[in-house]
Structure formats: structure tokens, C-alpha cells
Amino acid sequence: MTLVKFNNGLKNNANPLFGDVFDSFFNDSFLSDRLVSRVPAVNIAENDNEFHIELAVPGLRKEDFKINLDKNVLTISAEKKSENTQETKKYSKREYSYNSFVRSFTLPETADHGKIEADYTDGILKLTVAKREEAKFQSREIAIK
Numbered sequence: 001m002t003l004v005k006f007n008n009g010l011k012n013n014a015n016p017l018f019g020d021v022f023d024s025f026f027n028d029s030f031l032s033d034r035l036v037s038r039v040p041a042v043n044i045a046e047n048d049n050e051f052h053i054e055l056a057v058p059g060l061r062k063e064d065f066k067i068n069l070d071k072n073v074l075t076i077s078a079e080k081k082s083e084n085t086q087e088t089k090k091y092s093k094r095e096y097s098y099n100s101f102v103r104s105f106t107l108p109e110t111a112d113h114g115k116i117e118a119d120y121t122d123g124i125l126k127l128t129v130a131k132r133e134e135a136k137f138q139s140r141e142i143a144i145k
Contacts, residue, residue, distance in 0.1 A: 022037055040057045054126050055103065059080070065125065073105070073106055074106075075105075077101065079099070
């Protein structure tokens with residue numbers, strides 16, 4: 001059985017054959033596989049006390065990750081060790097896999113390098129970087145003279 005991708009009338013091309021040919025070429029070819037970014041998506045957030053870095057990396061185990069801090073550069077890398085097992089599946093297209101990746105982030109001077117925690121749950125690697133006490137925003141009311 002072969003899976004075929006259909007347009008389902010979502011595009012309104014003047015020449016549907018022309019559009020379908022190029023759509024198929026750019027969306028399903030060897031070329032597009034090479035154009036797809038192989039690094040995981042990341043979310044970075046901040047609150048008054050800490051920074052939060054989240055990476056979407058499904059299909060890995062926590063043993064596959066390596067997290068290093070060199071001066072103020074936080075580097076997250078992963079390498080998935082694949083075992084040579086005899087597969088009975090014959091893939092016509094295979095898109096999701098991480099062999100390895102490296103992401104680096106420059107931490108601000110307000111980050112406390114001694115208080116970095118990491119957790120990997122449900123395909124999301126979460127890092128929490130605490131802020132230094134003197135960097136935390138302290139609010140106060142200023143009186144007018």
C-alpha cells in the first residue's frame with residue numbers, strides 16, 4: 001500500500017497540474033529533507049527569580065543528553081545511539097529522527113551559574129537557571145519631595 005498526499009482543494013492555482021508537480025517536488029523530495037532544520041525548537045522565558053529554557057526533543061532518553069557550562073555559554077547536545085537491529089519495515093519516507101544536535105545559549109550576567117537544574121519529561125527538556133540575588137528586581141515606591 002502506498003500513501004499518497006492530496007491537495008484537498010486547499011489551494012486555488014490557475015494551473016493545478018503545475019502547482020501539484022512543484023508542491024510534490026518541494027514538499028516530498030530529498031531536497032526538502034535537507035532543508036528541514038535538524039535542531040529542536042526552543043522556548044526561553046524569564047520571571048523575577050529565574051530563566052526557563054525548554055527544548056522539544058521527543059524520542060530521546062535523559063542519558064542521551066550532555067549539558068555543559070563553559071564560562072557563560074550553556075551548551076546542550078544529544079546523540080542518539082542507534083542499535084543495529086534487523087528492521088522488517090521498509091520506509092517510503094522517514095522524517096522524524098535525531099542522530100545528534102548541539103544548541104548553545106549565552107547566559108546573561110544576571111544568571112547564577114551555580115544554580116542550574118535540568119529535567120526531561122514527556123519529550124521536553126526543561127532547564128531552570130536561577131538569577132543572582134543582586135540581579136533580582138526589587139520594587140519600591142519613590143516618594144516625591
